[in-house]
Amino acid sequence: MEFFVVSLLNGVIHGLLLFMVSAGLTLIFGMMGVLNFAHAWFYMLGAYVGFTLTRTVGFWAGLIAAPLIVGLCGVLIERYMLRRVHRYGHTHELLLTFGLAFIIEEVIKLFYGDFPVNYAMPPYMKFAAFTLYETNYPFYRLFIGGVALVMFAVLYVLLTRTRVGIIVRAATYRPVMVEALGHNLPLVFMSVFATGAALAGLAGAVAGAFFPTHPNMAVDFGTLVFVVVVVGGLGSLEGALVASLMIGLFISFSAGLNWSLADLLTVVGLGGWAREVGGLLTLQLSTVAASMPFLLMLLVLLIRPAGLFGERQ
Amino acid sequence: MNRFWTTLALAGASFLASGTAQAEPVKIAIIESLSGGQAAVGKMFLTAINYGLIKLNGEKVWPDGIVVLEYDNQGGPSEAADKVKAAINDGAHIIIQGASSAIGGQITEDVRKHNLRNPGKEIMYFNVGAEAMEFTGSKCHFYHFRWNGNAEIRLRALLTAMKDTKTLGTKVYVIGQNYSWGHDVDRLVKEYAKFGNYIVVGDVIHDVNKIQDFAPYVVKIKEANPDTVITGNWSSDLLLLMKAAGDSGLKVRFATYWMDQPGNVANAGATAIGHFNVSSFYPEANGEATAKFADDFKAKMGQYPVFIQGHTVHGIWGLGEALKKVKPGPDGKLNVKQLAFAMETVSFNTSMGEVAMRKEDHQALLPLVVATVSKDAKYKVDGTDMGFKPIRLISGKDAASPVQSSCKMERPGA
DSSP, rough: HHHHHHHHHHHHHHHHHHHHHHHHHHHHHHHHHOOHHHHHHHHHEEEEHHHHHHHHHHHHHHHHHHHHHHHHHHHIIIIIHHHGGGOHHHHHHHHHHHHHHHHHHHHHHHOOOOOBOOOOOOGGGGGEEEEETTTEEEHHHHHHHHHHHHHHHHHHHHHHHSSSHHHHHHHHHHHHHHHTTTHHHHHHHHHHHHHHHHHHHHHHHHHHHTTTOTTTHHHHHHHHHHHHHHHTTTHHHHHHHHHHHHHHHHHHHHHOOOOHHHHHHHHTOOOHHHHHHGGGGGGOGGGGGGGHHHHHHHHHHHTTOOOOOOOOO | HHHHHHHHHHHHHHHHHHHHOOOOOEEEEEOOOOHHHHHHHHHHHHHHHHHHHHHHHHTSSSOOOOEEEEETTTOHHHHHHHHHHHHHOOOOEEEEEEEEEEHHHHHHHHHHHHHSSSSSSSOEEEEEEEGGGGGGGTTTTTTTEEEEEOHOOOHHHHHHHHHHOOOOOEEEEEEESSSHHHHHHHHHHHHTTTHHEEEEEEEEEESOOOOOOOHHHHHHHHHHHEEEEEOOOHHHHHHHHHHHHHHHHOEEEEEEEEEEEHHHHHHHGGGGOOOEEESSHHHHHHHHHHHHHHHHHHHHSSSSSOOTTTHHHHHHHHHHHHHHTOOOOTSSSOOOOHHHHHHHTEEEEEETTHHHHHHHOOOOOOOOEEEETTTOOOSBBBTSSSEEEEEEEOOOOOOOOOOOTTTTOOOOOO
């Protein structure tokens, strides 16, 4: 029971963090059709901006300013780079963001060095929210989850209940008509891209203070956010949320389980033989926990190629 | 940078061919991650090697000096294999590599095969950091020399020091990464149960540097309820593990191999206090002698030697000792076979104590120091008020592990 409850909690929080990072990616893809490879690097940028501001203007101001600054970077990137290559098609956009990822990483290393920086939450946030089976559950983990939920709620309401949301969604399906009705389409796209970048920046500023802020954090997350978006369905916000939670729980539970194929074979009486053979048969689930999301992606692609919430094209 | 050195090497070669000069510098090729994610560690090796060479070139241990060629392996074995070929083409005599046993495993095999196929043009693999057991075990060969510790030597040092100071406890948990190195540590911790007088209450192997959230593993550790957690984890795998354990209020001692990698202590914060680490060098390890070495290193390279830098410098000096015993051949070139024979018997004094190469398996017997993270340490790290306070200096002989029976070294005729 203890294992179940703690793993559930850990998995949900990790999943919510994943959602924070991948929400922007799926939003940008859904609205603009741009597969932003540099997305996880915006997340890293947010963490470093947060780190820098925390030392000068304080943690909370940093938390608010980080998404704004990363969002501003998004504006500049969309206005002066992506828009120019847009007419050459999606491959060029992908290549551009691919190159941006490298540039962001190297610039960060230039200024902050190769090693993790000391980005820490304020001391008054460093307490145990509650004690579960004699283990402290850090308040900050709940804070991360809370920020993610608030973010999801705001985004959802914005997209489905406001005029801005109507225009943005309309621009996805009938861009020409939206433009003919007098709306500034390039501005809509720029705002969507900036918002997506800002969300990743917010995630970085929040999570960077808990998980270390280091020059590899983008690479670590980079592939995983794509898995989330593919599993959830490209462009679907709800899909991203569900997929993030699934992946968080998948990793969390498989990390704690020592199951192997040999155990499975024991059921049919072949356990002894399997243990003698060793190799793949005795590989424990906990050993490959971090690979589980990719297994999930494989399954989803085989069974439902458009993703869980994706629309078939 | 590579191109620069290649050009330089070519220019040098043509100069030698045209002139009457007959000597040739010793070329050591460093094949490390010099760009991308793990570049930090590669650069630290480079700094230490360059520092070691200041002394050697100053003493003129080789008439035409020793030059370093830099190659970027981009963090992967396949790229490293290409760079080994490039280095051989550029005339390298010695290949130096340290970060990651996975890459080292590729290099040691490449070097072995090259030497089999090209008698008379041998090259040497000078290992300064790959610590999996196989290098001096099943994969050992005559042209590989390991100047750093290995999984077993370091474990012996850790256990000896922690047992002596009664900080080990009786219940040990081991967590490691899923490749040769992590499996070695896992196996050895179980084998040394009697030596350290403890029982292993649990173990887990996990993916390498892929996990963002270690909280689930901390749950497992807590269930097993150990006194001490031994881990060979490095980089983010170590940092995240320590942070997750600290955040959950888990009361265990960590005994690690690589906690002194820069950034770890700063990031773990007060959580790190009281954990143990084994290293080849700390400025406080041996009083005046080590402090003097550290100060000189700082004066020349701008930082105190940390992490893997101590034994890397010592290794380079060991190379100097071996070179002193070898004379340039009639063509002015270095005979790597002679160098290897000379290196087998090298033994010299460092600020930490005596370092000696063991002939049987080419494993250096080097002094190790076990330290605990404390605010009392004289040399602070990472800009924090904490540092590594040595609790025990262990001589090379005491830390030495027995020669592995799997090492069947074929020695060439002299």
